Amino acid sequence: MRRVTYWLFAILLLVSLLLSGCGDWSRARYNRSHGAFSAQDLLAQRPWLQDVTPDWHVQIDYSQALPGFAALAGFPLGNGHVFAATGLRYPLGTLENLLGPTYQKTGGTFGQVIPALEVGGQTVNWRQQAMTWVRPGGMVRTISGTSDGLSLTTYDYVPPDLPAVVRIAVVDNQSQGRSFSGISLAHAFSAPATAAGSEVQLGTASAGMRAGYLDSRAEVTKQFAAPLDLAQTQRDTAPGLNENSLALRCPLGKLGPGQSVVKIFYLIVTTPQDDGSATLAKLRAGLTTLDATHQYWQQRAEQTVQVTGPDTRLNDFLQIEKYLCQVQQAAGGGFSPMHGYTKCWIRDSNGPVRYLTSCGDFEAVKRHLQYQFAGYARQGKVSNNLTLDLPLTGPVPAVDWEKAPAPGAEIASFMILQRYWYWLATGDNDLIREQWPMLRRCLLAQRVDERGTLPFFGDETFRFPGYELFGAGRPAPDWLCMQTQSLDSCREYVVAARGLAEMAAAIGHAGEVADYQARAERVRAAVEKYFWQPDHGLYAPALSPLTNQVQQNPFAPVNLHCWWLGYPGDLTRQQSDLTQTLRYLAKPSGTLLSTPLVGYYVPMTPGYLVYALAATDHPARGQALEALLNAAEASGGYAEMNTPEDVPSAAVWGLHRFRPWEGGLNADAALYALTGLQVNMPLRRVTLRPWLPPGSPGFTVTNLAAGKCRLKLEVTPTGCTVTRGPDEDPQPLTVVLRGLPAPVSLAPGQSVKASLALGATAKLAPAVPFTWSPPATGARQVLLTWDPQTVAAHPGHTVLDTRLTWPISYLKQMLLDAKGQRRADAVLADVGWPGAFRRDDYWTQGEGGQLLAEFEKAGGKVQRLDTGRRLSDAVPDI
Numbered sequence: 005m006r007r008v009t010y011w012l013f014a015i016l017l018l019v020s021l022l023l024s025g026c027g028d029w030s031r032a033r034y035n036r037s038h039g040a041f042s043a044q045d046l047l048a049q050r051p052w053l054q055d056v057t058p059d060w061h062v063q064i065d066y067s068q069a070l071p072g073f074a075a076l077a078g079f080p081l082g083n084g085h086v087f088a089a090t091g092l093r094y095p096l097g098t099l100e101n102l103l104g105p106t107y108q109k110t111g112g113t114f115g116q117v118i119p120a121l122e123v124g125g126q127t128v129n130w131r132q133q134a135m136t137w138v139r140p141g142g143m144v145r146t147i148s149g150t151s152d153g154l155s156l157t158t159y160d161y162v163p164p165d166l167p168a169v170v171r172i173a174v175v176d177n178q179s180q181g182r183s184f185s186g187i188s189l190a191h192a193f194s195a196p197a198t199a200a201g202s203e204v205q206l207g208t209a210s211a212g213m214r215a216g217y218l219d220s221r222a223e224v225t226k227q228f229a230a231p232l233d234l235a236q237t238q239r240d241t242a243p244g245l246n247e248n249s250l251a252l253r254c255p256l257g258k259l260g261p262g263q264s265v266v267k268i269f270y271l272i273v274t275t276p277q278d279d280g281s282a283t284l285a286k287l288r289a290g291l292t293t294l295d296a297t298h299q300y301w302q303q304r305a306e307q308t309v310q311v312t313g314p315d316t317r318l319n320d321f322l323q324i325e326k327y328l329c330q331v332q333q334a335a336g337g338g339f340s341p342m343h344g345y346t347k348c349w350i351r352d353s354n355g356p357v358r359y360l361t362s363c364g365d366f367e368a369v370k371r372h373l374q375y376q377f378a379g380y381a382r383q384g385k386v387s388n389n390l391t392l393d394l395p396l397t398g399p400v401p402a403v404d405w406e407k408a409p410a411p412g413a414e415i416a417s418f419m420i421l422q423r424y425w426y427w428l429a430t431g432d433n434d435l436i437r438e439q440w441p442m443l444r445r446c447l448l449a450q451r452v453d454e455r456g457t458l459p460f461f462g463d464e465t466f467r468f469p470g471y472e473l474f475g476a477g478r479p480a481p482d483w484l485c486m487q488t489q490s491l492d493s494c495r496e497y498v499v500a501a502r503g504l505a506e507m508a509a510a511i512g513h514a515g516e517v518a519d520y521q522a523r524a525e526r527v528r529a530a531v532e533k534y535f536w537q538p539d540h541g542l543y544a545p546a547l548s549p550l551t552n553q554v555q556q557n558p559f560a561p562v563n564l565h566c567w568w569l570g571y572p573g574d575l576t577r578q579q580s581d582l583t584q585t586l587r588y589l590a591k592p593s594g595t596l597l598s599t600p601l602v603g604y605y606v607p608m609t610p611g612y613l614v615y616a617l618a619a620t621d622h623p624a625r626g627q628a629l630e631a632l633l634n635a636a637e638a639s640g641g642y643a644e645m646n647t648p649e650d651v652p653s654a655a656v657w658g659l660h661r662f663r664p665w666e667g668g669l670n671a672d673a674a675l676y677a678l679t680g681l682q683v684n685m686p687l688r689r690v691t692l693r694p695w696l697p698p699g700s701p702g703f704t705v706t707n708l709a710a711g712k713c714r715l716k717l718e719v720t721p722t723g724c725t726v727t728r729g730p731d732e733d734p735q736p737l738t739v740v741l742r743g744l745p746a747p748v749s750l751a752p753g754q755s756v757k758a759s760l761a762l763g764a765t766a767k768l769a770p771a772v773p774f775t776w777s778p779p780a781t782g783a784r785q786v787l788l789t790w791d792p793q794t795v796a797a798h799p800g801h802t803v804l805d806t807r808l809t810w811p812i813s814y815l816k817q818m819l820l821d822a823k824g825q826r827r828a829d830a831v832l833a834d835v836g837w838p839g840a841f842r843r844d845d846y847w848t849q850g851e852g853g854q855l856l857a858e859f860e861k862a863g864g865k866v867q868r869l870d871t872g873r874r875l876s877d878a879v880p881d882i
Contacts, residue, residue: 043157043174043264046291052298053138053159056145059317060324060640061136062091066129070094073240073654074647077639078343078661079135079144080328081162081169082107084335086273087342088169090144090160091639092661094241095119096133097146097158101343104167104273105211106393107334109346114206114213115195117271118243121148121156121175122253124186128154137639139320141327142301153179154259156189163293164300166283167273170293175256176264183260189267191215192251194244199224204252211273214280217254218268218287225251240654304330306707309363311678313703318674321633324640325671326363329356329664333368334392337375344644344660347389348376350415350422351465355608355668357422361429362672362681364709369426370435376419377439385409386419386446388463405441410449414461417496419446421569424503427510431685431711437511447504447520450497456530457547458493460486465665466561469604469645472657474841482557482599485807485840487790487875489547491535492562495571498524498531502572510686532574539777541580548805550795555808556776558585560596560605564612567619568673582616586624590768593650594624594631600774603648604656607663610635611670618677618695623766626698629677632670642666678705678719680742685711689747691740692717694724698765713737713752721762727755776810778817781827786818789834790875798832806839807875812851819859826862836870 047053062077064070079091086104093100093116102114121128131151138145143161159172173189193215197204203216204224216222226248256265270287272280287293308326311319333339338348339356353372360369379390381400385408410416420443427436436443452458470483501524508516534552535544544554545562563585565571566578589596591603596613598605610632617625635650636642641662643652652658675681680693690710696702696719708715712733718725726739728750736749743758750756783802789795790806804815819828833856838846846852847868856866 041266043176043266046172046174046266050291050294050298053145055139057137057139057316057320057324057640060320060638061134062096062638063132063134064094064096064130065132067131070241073659074652075638076241077135077637078641079137079639080331080342080662081142081144081160082331082342083162083164083166084333086162086167086169087331088160088162088271089343089662090146091135092241092343093243095130095148095243096135097148097156097160098243099160099169099171099271102169102213102271103342104213105275107332107340107342107346108391108393110391110393111208111211113195114271115193116243117215118192118194118245119156119158119171119173120190120192120251121154122186122188122190123154123184127190137320137324138298140301140305140323141331142297153177153182154184154187159294161294161297163297165296166286166293167278167280168283168287168293169271170287171269172291172294173267173269174264175259175267177259177261179261181261183258185258187256187259189217189254189256189269190251191269192243192245192249194246194249196248197250199250204250205274206271207274209276211275213271214274215252215269215271217252218270218284220254220267222252222254225253240659301327304365308360308365309675309705309707309709311675311703311705314701315697315703317633318629318697321636321640322671322675325359325667326365328641328662329360329668330365330368332356332662332664333372336392336394336396337371337373338379338390338392339372339664340392341660341663341665343662346392348372348379348392349389350376350411350418351388351463352663352665353422354418355663355665355670355672357668358425359668359672359675361425362675364429364707364714366426366430366432366709370432373423373426373435373439377442380442386411386416386442386449388415400438403441405445408442408445408449410445411461412449412451413458413490413493414464414496416446416450417493417500419443420500420504421496424500424507427507427686429683429685429709429711431688433511436507440507440511440513443504443507444516447497447501447523450493452497452523452527453489453549455489455534456494456526457489457534458497458527459549460484460488460490460493460546462486464492465608465644466559466598466606468606468657469598469653470602470841472645473602473604476656478656480602480841481811482555482601482809483841484546484555484559484562485809487549487840488555488805488807489534489549490562491531491543491545491547492565494527494531494535495566495569495573498528499569499571501527506686528573532577536577537777541584543577543581546808548808550790550792550805551803553805553808556810557600557774558588560585560589560598560609561612564596564609564616567616568612568669579620582620582622586768588771588774590771591648592768592770593634594627594768595635595646595650597648597771600771604653605646605648606644606666607635607642607646608666608669611666611673614670614677615673618673618680618693621695621763623764624768625677625695626765627767629674629697632674636667636670637661640667642670675705678703679708679717681708683710687738688735689738689740690715692724692726693742694719694760696721696760696762710737715739719760721760723757723759725755725757726750728752776814779804779814781818783818783827784829785832786815786828786830787832787834788815788839789832790837790839791834791871791873793873794834794869794871801832806834806837806842809840812855815852816855819855819864820862824858824862826859826864828859828864830865830867831856831859832867832869834871835868836873837875 089101099117157174470480505520545559546555645658682691702720787801
């Protein structure tokens with residue numbers, strides 16, 4: 005019903021736009037003396053403006069209670085220099101997150117720009133609004149309608165080569181027999197602004213924006229009434245207007261029935277070197293920038309992977325995510341999460357690097373890798389992030405990488421892996437050779453302990469939502485403490501070290517290969533020794549730094565991660581780990597809980613799930629893929645945190661949208677689910693394991709890229725065909741295709757066919773409760789601590805690490821038997837830090853205090869110790 009309603013509303017408005025001026029050319033020329041033209045002028049030569057994504061949209065009915073922030077969605081626009089977003093604030097069409105001339109938020113943003121339509125000096129109230137993408141991206145359409153037939157349709161875009169945000173605004177009278185007089189198009193500015201003739205100036209002399217209407221009369225005024233009752237909105241969805249806010253009005257005069265008028269509103273970035281005049285002159289050339297923007301994104305879409313088939317929702321999703329990754333790449337090359345953040349983050353770049361590599365957008369990925377390398381060379385170290393506006397001119401400085409600081413875990417591996425993924429897809433040895441000393445340092449600088457394990461980095465994306473929930477006073481009883489040894493970091497290290505060995509052999513460093521392989525094998529053996537839990541059939545996601553105790557419960561982003569990584573582990577154990585993780589975390593929706601007791605999750609988890617199910621041909625792959633799409637925000641992007649109901653969180657964190665990390669990873673998983681694509685250009689081999697979603701009649705994937713080779717995959721219910729298209733690589737390519745008994749060699753223009761057996765389908769079974777395995781009994785003196793100094797000062801005690809979020813029943817089994825009789829003699833509780841995700845009064849008034857009182861009543865001795873040391877004092881920032 006939601007989709008049908010959207011279409012009816014959109015079709016009615018669009019029909020009126022097309023019909024306006026028909027049969028009466030004078031109407032088409034309405035107000036031409038003021039630089040205006042009609043809707044028909046706009047649409048006659050641009051039918052693609054009506055080609056939108058009906059499955060990815062936001063629709064608002066103002067006669068009902070307004071949805072909160074979680075139901076709104078972000079639609080970003082940008083060209084690497086200028087960035088804007090819309091869709092996340094009322095009224096729809098409000099522009100925010102305005103940046104320029106760089107993506108780096110050095111001085112904040114230029115506030116919000118709020119549109120309105122006025123009649124007779126009064127702001128009209130919208131009855132409905134609808135926002136969606138114009139395919140294939142780079143442009144957002146918003147339709148706003150009143151109850152009496154007046155409408156405003158806007159098309160927002162950022163030209164690919166101009167420092168400007170442009171809005172095409174179509175005002176249309178589609179009423180039956182009514183004329184409207186005194187119409188004005190208005191935009192108000194939440195940020196401090198000054199009048200500059202018929203324009204408004206935002207920002208400062210060093211970086212600002214000039215706003216105006218192209219070749220039109222306009223007036224600056226403080227009088228502006230918001231086009232809705234702001235009391236209906238929540239704080240995070242209301243425009244930030246106040247009594248001092250300026251507005252810029254463009255009078256339109258009178259519109260009779262069927263008449264329409266089009267205006268162009270602009271926001272041009274200004275600097276001390278550029279007052280925007282040259283940009284304004286180019287905008288005056290007509291609608292050439294509109295056409296150029298569409299053509300630019302159309303070409304980028306066509307030159308990379310495209311999926312076509314009857315499932316338009318999935319097809320559009322894969323294109324939207326490609327666009328969301330591309331539009332969040334700064335001019336210098338660094339990818340960045342642009343809503344709520346800035347900077348180029350190593351981890352957040354995984355999504356765009358992985359997905360755009362799979363899509364064949366190698367140039368974008370290479371620019372990112374080069375920017376990272378040049379930036380880290382200039383600062384002489386590898387760190388968690390880089391600013392996006394580094395002046396990277398001239399040669400890359402020489403660095404003694406053997407001594408350069410680098411992270412101790414996780415993101416250091418991802419520095420290697422991002423280049424490894426690119427190298428596998430392209431065979432580009434030159435980039436690897438140039439960056440080799442830095443890559444080597446990223447492996448050797450990591451903190452592998454004497455057991456062969458590594459810590460969490462501490463800033464993992466999946467610290468959300470547990471830490472945020474706990475900070476907001478909500479329970480996160482079995483979340484992972486980041487101050488432990490990490491299964492995640494260990495697996496990443498293994499794959500990175502093995503990848504480094506492969507790349508070393510390819511670029512002439514054969515003497516280093518055995519060392520990297522040995523390092524990988526040492527950590528891989530430690531994973532099997534310390535993290536495997538035979539009693540649960542699960543890998544523990546975390547290990548105590550003090551003892552060999554583990555976090556027993558599964559943790560979805562960690563336990564599922566190995567399949568996406570391509571981790572070379574024990575396949576029997578990994579399959580069991582997947583089965584048991586699903587057993588304890590699966591939801592009827594097809595997504596997963598993060599832990600058995602926490603339903604909030606980071607939205608790359610659905611991608612990890614889809615990838616794991618695809619890699620193992622699990623029958624629930626179709627359900628999980630549908631759930632992955634359902635977990636997205638309404639624009640096709642992803643928030644930083646979802647609620648248990650699979651919608652973006654608003655009350656606790658989750659405020660950041662259209663994220664390239666989560667979105668890129670999820671789209672990569674969806675593409676892998678359809679194709680099974682794996683490329684190894686150094687070996688000139690492509691593996692394809694096509695899968696047809698349940699009920700689908702088939703689909704086609706074009707531009708599957710392997711270096712300069714391009715493949716087309718056609719899938720039907722009975723078989724598949726792989727065709728190597730004309731490409732720039734004359735050499736044969738080996739294709740490993742599901743359904744064929746042996747690999748085949750394809751030259752340009754050749755095809756190969758294979759039969760395709762449709763697999764079984766199934767739903768995930770609802771999760772069952774997880775119970776920790778009981779501890780070993782027989783301990784007489786139990787020490788509850790996280791602190792190695794406390795452990796050293798109290799020899800002879802059995803240590804229970806309070807960084808592990810074991811349930812209180814686990815400790816109780818150490819202290820008391822089923823009848824309440826003592827098993828231990830004494831407990832020494834280091835209560836200076838109560839333990840991970842436990843309140844300060846846990847060992848006095850909470851569950852812990854109650855158990856200690858019960859233990860004392862049974863004759864046990866309890867001593868509470870406070871050394872003055874806290875957890876943060878003991879663990880260095882790695």
